[in-house]
Amino acid sequence: MRQRLTAVGLESFCKTTGGKGLHVVAPLLSGARDRVTWKEAKGFAQGICQWMAQDAPERYLINMSKAKRTGKIFLDYLRNDRLSTAVAVLSPRARAGATVSMPLTWAQVRGDLDPKKYTVRSVPALLAKTKAWDGYEDAASSIKAAMKKLATR
Template sequence: MTPITIVEGRRLALSNLDKVIYPGSGFTKGEVLHYYATVSSALLPHVHDRPVSFLRYPDGPEGQRFFTKNPPPGTPGWVKTVRVPRSEDQLAEQVVVADLATLMWAANLVVEFHVPQWTAGRPAVADRLVFDLDPGDPASVVECCAVALWLRERLAADGLETYAKTSGSKGMHLLVPLEPTPSERVSAYAKTLAQEAESELPELVVHRMAKALRPGKVFVDHSQNAAAKTTAAPYTLRARASAAVSAPVAWAEVAGCLDGGGPAALVFLADDVVARLARDGDLFAPLTDPGRAGALPRGGARTAGAS
């Protein structure tokens, strides 16, 4: 029989709890569900009121993977959905992970959680800026750390505060809390800074996606600021070989990785993240504080150090 549990008054059928999702470590579906229940108080604020896209991998990272923005078949009627723009002339339903019950229902599907930089009530008006730092072999997260530290300083010159997390794969994500700003303007600003990073660090950075340009360099992907794009949410498990998490990190850890810690210093598995939360709390909590939101400079990016 499929176990039935009650979460916040909602009946959930949780299936195949002994199924191994991550063969390398033997991490089971039951452990996936336990992880999400344990980190829910940190994860939920970062997906609050945001339409969620799912990367599903029900048979593990080596099985079939498929990305969906539509509510999956069988979505319970109590799961909150919102109508959001899918194109210029089309609205579509997407799930909002509004509570623990919805989080556990979605986790039972075995998914990565991806969200846009805007909330459901204000489509295409971003309250966050994001950079996805993607290293091209033989570069690694160590090179990403060097780029992240440069971008942090550069964004600070424009009065913006930056927070870092691992991607859960090879790279890093940088997020900046913003006063609500049209996504088109945020995208233009982010592209300008990516180009500036390439100009200042030509041996290390590329701002274009072409794979031929990327070996040994860090691709500063600014495109996820487009209104139609999404980014892996903080604390989501990733469909990778191990139960790796997209985990917030302190800037001291970023500097430590660059100063000899090596790539392994910024790999965090589910159990690591649970322990980190117990010790440090949510390092990304300031992203949900409206008082931390910064304003983009008028007229686009300024020269670093300019008044």
Template sequence: MKVDVTHPDRLVFPDVGVTKGDVVDYYRRVARWMLPLIKDRPLTVQRFPRGVGARATHGSGKGFVQQDFSRSGAPGWLRTVKVPRLSGGSVEHAVADRPEALAWLANQGAITLHMWTARWTDLTHPDLVVFDLDPAEDGFAVVRDTALAARDLLSTIGLRPYVQVTGSRGVHVVAPIKTGPTFDEVRDFARGIGERLAHDDATHRTVAVRKADRRGRLYIDVMRNGYAQTAVAPYSVRARPNASVATPITWEELGDDRVRPDGFTLLTILDRLADHGDPWSGMRRHAASFGAASKRFAGL
């Protein structure tokens, strides 16, 4: 199947000369690494039909979020899935299961993809635990230290943590789990982990949801573990002037002072993948028992 690109020469990231055609081509090419990580997961997308930033072509550069694809004019081969709302009704999310799906979304102006922590085949049971480490300021040292502390704690209780720079300011620490627990159980567990990390360094870390209560500290966000919540998809482009990319990295790389949360871009990431592969490849093989991890954590 063929995806025709409309307005391929439109500047999407004018600061770095990236066009809409470049974005579509990127998603086609990164699909071999990206699709295994987002397989079967409902998506929410951020669309920027006229480009990103104040210098974007033919517009203000402001985007919007799209969840529902029921009236999108999507091709018949694009998988969509009806997801129940907690408040009633449903939302028809897109699911990317082939390179053409990523290309079609990009041609619609979708720059950033956010994914569920559950799959459409079992919408009420997540198979990932996500910790979003969001700094109050641009300093990355506290993000790095907190991510390493999260790694050590999660490893101690039998989980296999992975790390991703978000392409924005922070880091996601992600642990695969075997399907079984509910969203509420996973969120409560993640909250407990977050509270432990915050307690261990209350000067620099907090789980306070209200910004006014954070007082300049890094926010350990565990709310992405709730039903219908999302996290930025690995290898997703971010709507930032340099076309940065959410990038899985190794723990050794995280310790390198040269690594920045927005340092990998659409213009560089494919060479990195070709040379070094995907650090998250085979993640599902390391999915651990949530129940066993919960019991170990309770015993600490």
């Protein structure tokens, strides 16, 4: 996902969800010239996910059906909708162990990543040591420019 977003000119950041998944976030410019509708933003997210799923259908899918997900990574573009929700970074979750949605560096995103290690007890000390999301505030780019690049790929 990071490579796809980079290819269309967006910098991205990753976080745990506080559950089993990961969220990839791309900060966007918000000025009047850069605004798009929710429908357009969701369509862009769907396009990026379809690109990934088409290139590696044995690995990724965008179909929400749990029966079809076995052994594959579900790319959930549906979070990009006005009425959808996504947990905010550093939010504790009402789950066993009180897990937290933790910002990650890309180096931390590996096969042995255990999201359950990020809890309300462990996160304060981990935050003091992390460089995750450094530069986030300055990384915003135009979704309109990214949409154009995606359309011409």
